[in-house]
Amino acid sequence: MHSFQWKMSMCSRIGKYGLVRQSNFLIILLIVADVSAQQPSKDEPGLTANYMVDHPVANRWCPPIRSTFFEAVRDFSIVGRRRIRHRPNGGYGLPVVDRVADQHLLHVGADLGWYQVGEPVFAVADGIVRISYGPPQGDDAPQKSGDQALLWGNYVVIEHRVSEDEYVTAIYGHLGADRMVHVGDSVSAGQQIGTIGRNHRRINGGFKPHLHFGIRSGRLIEIGATFAVFQINGQNRSIKLQAVLDAEIEVELSDPSLRLGQLELNGKVFDFDYRDGKIFAPSAMLWSVPSRPGFELVGYSLSIEGWNDPVAFLREQAADTNPAPFRLNPGR
Secondary structure, X not given: OEEEEOOOOOXXXXXXXXXXXXXXXXXXXXXXXXXXXXXXXXXXXXXXXXXOOOOOOOOOOOOOOOOHHHXXXXXXXXXXXXXXXXXXXXXXXXXXXXXXXXXXXXXXXXEEOOOOOOOEEEOOOOEEEEEEEOOOOOOOOOOOOOOHHHOOOEEEEEEEEEEOOEEEEEEEEEEOXXXXXXXXXXXXXXXXXXXXXXXXOOOOOOOOOOEEEEEEEOOOOOOOOEEEEEEEOOEEEEEEEEEEOOOEEEEEEOOOOOOEEEEEEOOEEEXXXXXXXXXXXXXXXXXXXXXXXXXXXXXXXXXXXXXXXXXXXXXXXXOOOXXXXXEOOOOO
């Protein structure tokens, strides 16, 4: 019977966002390193032992900030005394200066709300909060602007169900420190989840104030994906997700000869159960590994494959012609 603790590794960084090399092992280790400050605790509202797989189909959508569609078609606007030049659809799909192997990286989201510090940010549809993260504080917090934990500042990731078999995951980056949702929360269309953060490396990652809004196809963790990697005697072993049930997940080990008893992940211990020739673990484990290989939380990528033009996507959902009403957080 084995009990393992996850190990972490440093990953490369390019430009203003982190770019993970083409190695699933490094991607997973980056994710595990980054979630320690945002995984749910038993004191957080909305947390359940289950992973909440079958949340309802979203039937109404809205933009993430009030000026989304206005900015998407404007060449420029004036915010305070600043003249802001807008790129089409917030710059989605456009090449940036940074390159990898002489190939320009592409912007895979829409940058909106320039210099609108404190502007409310809303959930674009009903969904489940999968990540709600803020940079670590205190004496042990990262000190350099290039540290991975500071790249995005505060951000929220919400999973939305578009149809019976179609999901998307929305990323709301560079928020203020007043995030208003927790991991595991059910949110509704138009619910305020935060605000645009001010320029500070421990608040919005150190960028000129704006909202980075991205729409990624699929769920955060897909059936059949390798969602966890660990080492035994210097050799990599992996865990693949086979099924998500009510209160447990079915998994498959890359080494069938292994028989895991427990796994310690970010200070929490999960037991494995063997029955009928299958391996099961608590579905709560997925809260501690909230991403899948290939789902890099970056603003740039070598390809837009798997991403959606976020403004065009919202138009397809009638978020411009029949939007869900905005609801400010009480007290604002």
